[in-house]
Amino acid sequence: MNMLTFPDTYVEILPEVRDFLAGKHQLYIGGRWQSALSGATFETIDPSTGRLLAHIASAQAEDVDVAVRAARATFDSGAWHLKLTPSERGKLIWKLADLIEEHAPILAQLDALDNGKPVTKARNVDVPLSAEHFRYYAGWTTKIEGATIPVNTQGMFNYTLREPVGVCGLIVPWNYPLLMAAWKIAPALAAGNCIILKPAEQTPLSALYLARLFEEAGFPPGVFNVLTGFGETAGAALVAHPGINKVGFTGSVGVAKTILRNSADTLKRVSLELGGKSPNIIFADADLEQAVVGATWAIFGNNGQSCTAGSRLYIQRNIYDRVLTGMSDQAAKIRVGMGMQIDQPDLGPVVSQEQLETVMGFIEAGYNHGGKSVIGGKRVGGALAQGYFIEPTIFVDVQDHMKIAREEIFGPVVCAMPFDDADEVLRRANETPYGLAAGLWTRDLQTAHRFAAQMQAGTIWVNTWGDTDAASPFGGYKQSGHGREMGKEAIDLYTEVKSVWIKTG
Ligand code: NAI
Ligand code: MG
Numbered sequence: 001m002n003m004l005t006f007p008d009t010y011v012e013i014l015p016e017v018r019d020f021l022a023g024k025h026q027l028y029i030g031g032r033w034q035s036a037l038s039g040a041t042f043e044t045i046d047p048s049t050g051r052l053l054a055h056i057a058s059a060q061a062e063d064v065d066v067a068v069r070a071a072r073a074t075f076d077s078g079a080w081h082l083k084l085t086p087s088e089r090g091k092l093i094w095k096l097a098d099l100i101e102e103h104a105p106i107l108a109q110l111d112a113l114d115n116g117k118p119v120t121k122a123r124n125v126d127v128p129l130s131a132e133h134f135r136y137y138a139g140w141t142t143k144i145e146g147a148t149i150p151v152n153t154q155g156m157f158n159y160t161l162r163e164p165v166g167v168c169g170l171i172v173p174w175n176y177p178l179l180m181a182a183w184k185i186a187p188a189l190a191a192g193n194c195i196i197l198k199p200a201e202q203t204p205l206s207a208l209y210l211a212r213l214f215e216e217a218g219f220p221p222g223v224f225n226v227l228t229g230f231g232e233t234a235g236a237a238l239v240a241h242p243g244i245n246k247v248g249f250t251g252s253v254g255v256a257k258t259i260l261r262n263s264a265d266t267l268k269r270v271s272l273e274l275g276g277k278s279p280n281i282i283f284a285d286a287d288l289e290q291a292v293v294g295a296t297w298a299i300f301g302n303n304g305q306s307c308t309a310g311s312r313l314y315i316q317r318n319i320y321d322r323v324l325t326g327m328s329d330q331a332a333k334i335r336v337g338m339g340m341q342i343d344q345p346d347l348g349p350v351v352s353q354e355q356l357e358t359v360m361g362f363i364e365a366g367y368n369h370g371g372k373s374v375i376g377g378k379r380v381g382g383a384l385a386q387g388y389f390i391e392p393t394i395f396v397d398v399q400d401h402m403k404i405a406r407e408e409i410f411g412p413v414v415c416a417m418p419f420d421d422a423d424e425v426l427r428r429a430n431e432t433p434y435g436l437a438a439g440l441w442t443r444d445l446q447t448a449h450r451f452a453a454q455m456q457a458g459t460i461w462v463n464t465w466g467d468t469d470a471a472s473p474f475g476g477y478k479q480s481g482h483g484r485e486m487g488k489e490a491i492d493l494y495t496e497v498k499s500v501w502i503k504t505g
Pocket of ligand 2: 231
């Protein structure tokens with residue numbers, strides 16, 4: 001029996017969560033739970049305390065092979081995409097959404113423990129958005145259509161069929177564990193695919209719990225499989241396996257490049273949702289009160305561990321000091337604390353020791369290259385010294401070419417830089433290899449539309465930041481990725497189009 005103890009400042013851990021944590025954490029393959037063939041496991045820990053949460057099965061290449069065979073067998077049997085009607089599939093996906101909602105307090109605690117985020121944020125944001133995502137795609141099962149095409153040959157009927165790609169390997173990160181999985185699973189399911197999910201090694205718990213909900217909903221075995229394990233082993237084996245038709249990935253640019261290389265031999269379909277260094281521009285004519293709060297949360301939301309974090313902040317020179325003072329005041333009020341503590345904080349720790357070191361390394365580079373922090377810049381000690389806590393940090397005296405202004409930090413660190421006019425800031429904003437998101441704050445309609453058209457990013461926010469919706473496409477320009485998730489665009493990622501010619505004359 002796993003005798004887990006938690007700090008007495010924690011909210012009560014739900015009995016279901018305690019039971020789940022104390023149980024065995026195996027791979028979920030073909031509707032059955034099994035240990036890794038090698039018996040290997042890894043530890044997942046609570047980043048708020050650095051303490052062990054659970055031992056998790058660590059899938060190796062041979063386990064990947066078993067899972068791919070199981071998913072392929074289910075796909076080839078047609079148990080999901082052929083033997084059920086579209087409406088029946090939609091109902092099952094909807095039922096899964098209902099179950100996610102029903103189990104929301106449990107899922108929220110699992111993500112809060114595993115990732116460190118405040119449990120109220122997991123409960124109010126991550127989990128309901130995940131359920132909503134499944135509902136949106138439940139509606140798509142009955143709407144995936146082909147077309148009839150007026151071809152230029154007499155006596156010929158041409159039409160298209162839209163078919164599932166087959167078996168999809170979905171590799172997701174740790175920043176929104178359940179939600180990032182939902183973004184990929186829901187459209188893949190709606191399109192009739194079978195799935196192997198590989199959650200991040202830092203946050204495997206909610207994916208394993210989700211497998212239980214698939215079982216409870218009554219999905220045919222083999223439609224949804226979970227392989228926990230490391231990227232370099234389980235993830236890489238999925239990418240290379242000839243039985244996988246498509247890889248959907250969210251994570252770092254470096255790993256995305258490795259995935260493209262490793263998928264070349266089998267010419268897999270690959271979609272990539274990667275990071276960014278998103279420019280957030282505040283013009284002097286903006287509603288400054290709104291802009292100050294918006295820009296603060298654009299970076300510090302989810303502790304900067306968002307692919308869309310507004311990490312390059314451009315402020316028009318004549319309001320630069322005013323905005324910085326406002327943001328420093330806001331940042332000073334942010335309460336950092338343990339994700340599960342009774343007195344809920346605004347921000348938790350970063351996800352791991354590794355991430356802590358990465359972010360602190362960026363902060364150090366910022367100082368070494370001549371930057372100054374107006375607030376933050378240190379690891380948090382005292383009662384939080386065992387966890388991976390970093391103060392919300394605002395850097396000034398930053399030049400565009402500096403490392404902290406160019407590379408994704410993925411932590412609570414923003415670079416504030418002044419600008420003089422619109423042409424200049426547009427050029428500077430676009431001078432980046434990334435293109436995931438960009439935003440601006442202005443009351444001027446022309447500026448808003450001009451920047452919306454000319455900023456090179458997949459998402460533009462005007463007088464707001466961070467909004468997403470299952471119905472609205474999301475993805476990157478340039479090195480921020482390939483393809484668009486969400487909306488009807490995600491159906492394209494998970495279907496093949498077949499053109500059929502029938503001689504009628
Ligand atoms: P990562 O890209 O290594 O991990 C993301 C997922 O890819 C995980 O499930 C991991 O196991 C898997 N993976 C790793 N190597 C793989 C390989 N060779 N083949 C197949 N799958 C593999 O990201 P990591 O190391 O957790 O974080 C590093 C940086 O990546 C962060 O500091 C941040 O800049 C960026 N990142 C961006 C995210 C986003 O939302 N776009 C999410 C997570 C990280
Ligand atoms: Mg990595």
